[in-house]
Amino acid sequence: MIRLYDDLIIQTVCRIMIPLIQLFAFYVIAHGHYSPGGGFQGGCILGASFILMVIAYDINWMKRRFSEKKNILLIALGVLIYALVGVLCILLGAEYLNYGILHKIIPTDSVKVRALGTLIIEIGVGITVMAVMVSIFLNLTTLGKHEKGEV
Amino acid sequence: METVIGKYNYWIYIALMMIGFYAMIAKRNLVKKIVGMNIFQTAIILFFISTAYKKDATIPILIKSQEVIDPAQYINPLPHVLMLTAIVVMVSTFGVALAVIMMLYNQYKTLDEDEIIEILRKKK
């Protein structure tokens, strides 16, 4: 186990960088329709910001902001959003994941609503990818014993 | 000469793929095997991306002001989609494989394949 090493420069730079990285990640997810980007990429960037927190500070500092319970819930929540959108399409009378039918409950025409449905599932994918990256990183680096906060 | 200019990209991927294949079948260390598998997958991803390319074409993001859309102007989006998902599968298989290897190391205190088999034989 590596001993914790506090460095003022790294911590200050990371404190400034992390909000910018997260903002950029949300931009990549939300702007995926018009530029390169989407759920997978944005989720990876968002996960990287949490991993940067662990590297620059320590695990407990990160877990105070993003607890492990929330992390595990988010892993399932992303898949759930994706699957529920598909089930919603069935309930409205179309095929599974055919977003065109969503215009019955969202007041736009049936073409625009496809872009909206795409955005919803991209958000679901992004949530899952972010939580999975953080969870795999934490469990692999600490052999699953990250209560003490040592890296 | 034309064959070389037209096909050299495939040969690069084959070289990369064979490096990964060699690591997978010849190395004894399990982590090296997993890294070989990753190199193999990278070669396949590069191969798919290169099939998507068309000469003088741009990325598949359409320009709004354009009236008639000519498919020859945009590169093929389909391999990009498939490889986008394949990259994520690569990451998750890598994570799971490392987790399994860490459990094996905890159990047998070695990463060498032959030694693990030896220990298993002795147990019988």
Place this chain on the structure above:
Amino acid sequence: MIVILTGAVLIYSTLDMPDWGDPNSPASLHVSPRYIEKTIEETATPNAVTSVLADYRGYDTLGETTVIFTAAVVCILLLRRFEDDKTL
């Protein structure tokens, strides 16, 4: 030895592959022109990659998300050790 043999077979098979950057290669003639032509008309999304990923092939991406979900669950189940019986 096996590696060199496999490499030689693969290099021989590339002689039949289309050239690099060939716009008429079989991969870009089947469904991809339709995706490129109809993506704005049918999904209002200029980025063809996003529309194919999430709309035309949404089922594929659902399976994908399930794969990484399963990977995370496997990692947690294999590695996670809770100390002093404190659950989460």
